[in-house]
Amino acid sequence: MRPALLFCPLLAACATVPMTAERAEEVCRAELARASVQPSIGIGIGSGGPRVRGGVTFDASTLAGATPEERLAACIRRRMAGDPPPPRVGVSVGGRL
Numbered sequence: 001m002r003p004a005l006l007f008c009p010l011l012a013a014c015a016t017v018p019m020t021a022e023r024a025e026e027v028c029r030a031e032l033a034r035a036s037v038q039p040s041i042g043i044g045i046g047s048g049g050p051r052v053r054g055g056v057t058f059d060a061s062t063l064a065g066a067t068p069e070e071r072l073a074a075c076i077r078r079r080m081a082g083d084p085p086p087p088r089v090g091v092s093v094g095g096r097l
Contacts, residue, residue: 019079028075031085032068040092053094059086 019027038057044050066074078085 019082021076021080024076024079025072028072028079032071032075042094049096051094051096053092055090055092057088057090059088 039055040057041052041054043052
């Protein structure tokens with residue numbers, strides 16, 4: 001029975017911490033700063049010759065035309081409710097030179 005009691009503090013340390021509104025706003029501001037639109041570009045040379053690719057990725061709220069304030073409020077509501085992040089959409093184009 002004693003070994004089982006040794007794991008109780010470890011289990012308590014793994015418990016989820018409830019999200020406060022202040023913490024949700026902090027996390028959302030950081031999330032929105034890096035997640036709005038993410039462009040990418042790549043150039044390389046392989047056995048098939050030179051290649052180039054480019055792409056852009058953004059989340060669904062950007063497509064919906066939401067203002068930054070609306071996106072922040074929606075993120076805070078989502079974080080407080082424990083819901084998953086919105087889907088991200090991406091477009092990539094590539095080819096040989």
